[in-house]
Amino acid sequence: MKGLLFIITILCTLSVFSQKDNKRATNFNIEKSIAIQGHDPVAYFKQGKAVKGRKELTTAYEGVIYYFSTPVNKEAFLKNPSKYEPQYGGWCAFAMGDSNEKVSINPETFKITNGKLYLFYNAYFNNTLKTWNKQENVLMMKADANWNKIVK
Template identity: 45%
Template sequence: MKTKFFIPFLLLISSILLSQTSNINQENGVANYGYDVVSYFSGKPQHGSAKNAVKYQGTDYYFVNAENKAKFQKEPGKYLPQYGGYCAFAMGDYGKKVQVDPKTYKITDGKLYLFYNKLLTNTLTSWNKDEKNLVIKADKNWKKFTTK
């Protein structure tokens, strides 16, 4: 069976099973599964530490070191993942909040995008096939979540 067949099914199941009340993808109050959002921009995503935590808009963000923490505090918008850290492909294609694999990402035009990558489905592959249009659609869909 082709992976393309599994994408709609897996994204639907993910969206049903996961709590989607928050506009920030978080686990136990920590954004991005504890990964340092600044570290993505150096090309190597790394887990942060509670000792380098910053609370931003009610959510904790962990950082690898004080330097990354300071960079985030100075310019948080520069480092925040798009669409609250939910899957960029799912937001663009389905308008749904879907959990991600924090190690599956892409930086385009200085923006961090995260993607679902489990059970033989890597949505980054699908994103790359039509990124320009999916960004437009995802931006539009995300507004539905943030303008309530």
């Protein structure tokens, strides 16, 4: 009887984690199941630029798949994923703060503020990072509140 109860508990726990991972993944900006269009999240911090990751250096974190450019970057991410994951699920930080919209990004347009990675839309003569920089505190506060409503 104890064995059966243990198995049921494990199955229920896995089901809850799976549902959480799926919900999280549906809120993230992923393309072909990959976050940040295949760019290495750690490289933004360590190299100060967007670097494409490699398929053979992959990890999944709570339902979201990331590519890495080096094994060292992958290990750094595994030690502290929340440090390296982009804010607002990898959606445009400006759009999240300005209009509570999930807008795609240009992975080469980014900013690191207070140790957090923010990504931005940049196409057709519209670089939202420039506008973000003019109103960063207000937009960040609004984006944080909007994202919290989405992920709840």
